[in-house]
Amino acid sequence: MVSRKAKRIVDLSGALLERRVLHLKEAASLLNVSEMTVRRDVAEHPDQFGYLGGHIVPAADLDADVPYELARAADSHAAAKREACAHAAKHIGPGDTIFIDCGTTLLSLIDYVPESYSITAVCYALNVAEKLTRRSNTNVVMLGGLYYPSSASFSGASGLETLDHLGINTAFISAAGVDLNRGASCAHFHEAPVKQKVISLAQRSFLVVDSSKIGKLKAAFFAPMDAFSSLITEEGETDIAHAG
Amino acid sequence: MVSRKAKRIVDLSGALLERRVLHLKEAASLLNVSEMTVRRDVAEHPDQFGYLGGHIVPAADLDADVPYELARAADSHAAAKREACAHAAKHIGPGDTIFIDCGTTLLSLIDYVPESYSITAVCYALNVAEKLTRRSNTNVVMLGGLYYPSSASFSGASGLETLDHLGINTAFISAAGVDLNRGASCAHFHEAPVKQKVISLAQRSFLVVDSSKIGKLKAAFFAPMDAFSSLITEEGETDIAHAG
DNA sequence: TTTGGCTTGTTATGTTTATCACAAAATTGC
DNA sequence: GCAATTTTGTGATAAACATAACAAGCCAAA
Structure with missing residues (x-):
């Protein structure tokens, strides 16, 4: 069985596909965990998530990896x-x-x-x-x-x-x-x-x-x-x- | 002459093109105005800017205006x-x-x-x-x-x-x-x-x-x-x- | 130049967010 | 099933952010 944690990550990125921005509080209640846990999840997956002052966004929206000089x-x-x-x-x-x-x-x-x-x-x-x-x-x-x-x-x-x-x-x-x-x-x-x-x-x-x-x-x-x-x-x- | 305000809006959206996210503080010093003014600018142009807990992002990144169903x-x-x-x-x-x-x-x-x-x-x-x-x-x-x-x-x-x-x-x-x-x-x-x-x-x-x-x-x-x-x-x- | 409207800055206050340390709970391996 | 390890929750504290009210500054028209 996949760890609870891995499932949360998948759920979270799924929710983000749809919502584009998710407040920490929403994410916590959506995943049925504490805000602290969501913070930790997000911090552990900087490749997938971006985090801006209480709001979770898909990493793609931020990544300053804009191609080109x-x-x-x-x-x-x-x-x-x-x-x-x-x-x-x-x-x-x-x-x-x-x-x-x-x-x-x-x-x-x-x-x-x-x-x-x-x-x-x-x-x-x-x-x-x-x-x-x-x-x-x-x-x-x-x-x-x-x-x-x-x-x-x-x-x-x-x-x-x-x-x-x-x-x-x-x-x-x-x-x-x-x-x-x-x-x-x-x-x-x-x-x-x-x-x-x-x-x-x-x-x-x-x-x-x-x-x-x-x-x-x-x-x-x-x-x-x-x-x-x-x-x-x-x-x-x-x-x-x-x-x- | 274009109002100072209008020029700020253009400058700000220009900076966002490049940076994708701009902290309130950065924006303020970039535009040489107070943070309060930047807040007001952003609030007055919800079509151009999104605002997430201290961070300014292009509205396009948030707007659920994704084409298509x-x-x-x-x-x-x-x-x-x-x-x-x-x-x-x-x-x-x-x-x-x-x-x-x-x-x-x-x-x-x-x-x-x-x-x-x-x-x-x-x-x-x-x-x-x-x-x-x-x-x-x-x-x-x-x-x-x-x-x-x-x-x-x-x-x-x-x-x-x-x-x-x-x-x-x-x-x-x-x-x-x-x-x-x-x-x-x-x-x-x-x-x-x-x-x-x-x-x-x-x-x-x-x-x-x-x-x-x-x-x-x-x-x-x-x-x-x-x-x-x-x-x-x-x-x-x-x-x-x-x-x- | 002065008036009046609009823009901007400041300050103060309350709220939200960030971080840490520790305790509780759950998982894992044996 | 028990101990070790990992994961998760809680509460305290500090920092950052939000909001409103007011004062000062700027600009344009009279």
Whole structure:
């Protein structure tokens, strides 16, 4: 027979699947043990449970194991990125089909699109998809493929093929480096083919970065500046002269 | 100019993107205001923030706004589902490529695979993908397509094409209904083509359900019983007689 | 510049949570 | 069935958190 303790752990994680948060007191009465015992159970299984001031949560909700230097990237220039998104969102209209690149830069773009707009959003990053699916009035299209933790995104041949069936009005592309002469580059090679194909198919593309990226050049070059209608940063929008 | 308050809210949700949990004290010093102010900010934006005994979390982590009757389905028979997964996981070996179906049934399958096994997992549901990407030693392949909130999964022609490039050893398929004569069915039509193609390509397929599903029949029929090597429930494994 | 409304900080008080040590109860091995 | 070990409960104490009332500060319009 399985020890009482093991059964409690299973019961508790079961209850959490359903409730997402459980107060210590609830958990105790649910499991028919004292609060102290629940405390001990939770403390002994940090892999399964998180504990926040009297509340038990699934460990998954907390684990700062966010893939990607995402965790690291998210803090730096977070405010600038949000401002850049606010500018970029002005280019989105009702009924549009947009493409949202991976990374942290464009994560808040969707927050600046009025709830009333019904749009279709194409993405290939897990964190972006998650946000999009929470929004109503939004069709979400995901490009599949192999997962790359470095950018929390998927890519592969069939993801690229999916793009052939889509009509994208406006693509929002981000970059880890923007050199005003050479163009836009990113740190991970697997992202480049996706970005390039999107840029080639979309009616118009915008390059969205916080200004700290300007002047930098990363390993994977993916587009010259004149591939974009404009460069958008927290400071606003800069038209790109199409005269070579 | 934007009110100071509005900027704080944006900063706070930005910090949460990165940290997932923020202690009241940290938040206060981060925003350069008193704890009391942070309390008030959080209380005024229940849509964005959750608050658990001194800790601020993104509302999304708590909000029972889990898409799908997922929320509803998750509680019922949760223990049975986990037990079924424990049985099913015995069929996974190091180096395998497995397919994990959508729904809540197979969510805990991955928990029963030893950390030391390096595997490749193919999926098409957002909640499954999320769990898989948290695991080390795991290649994750996602089938893309249009998002269906009803099952938190993606499907479409190009997702199906992706399957052609994959060699799947073992497929774990779940169902909303299992009729021992007619076979397996699910509630959403978009899932059926994916399940069918996977079953046709995988070396072997297992049907994994909690026993409450047995005897039920849902709208979208997708496979006869003899398409599966065995039926796995919380009570264990039942070989399926291949004699018609 | 001054008024009035709104925002923020402070303080005080009560409640909840955290931790520890020890006792009681249950399990296990023999 | 008995002793050793583990698990669980209890109560005391300290720390952290919650809440409300009021004072001070900020901002905008007159």
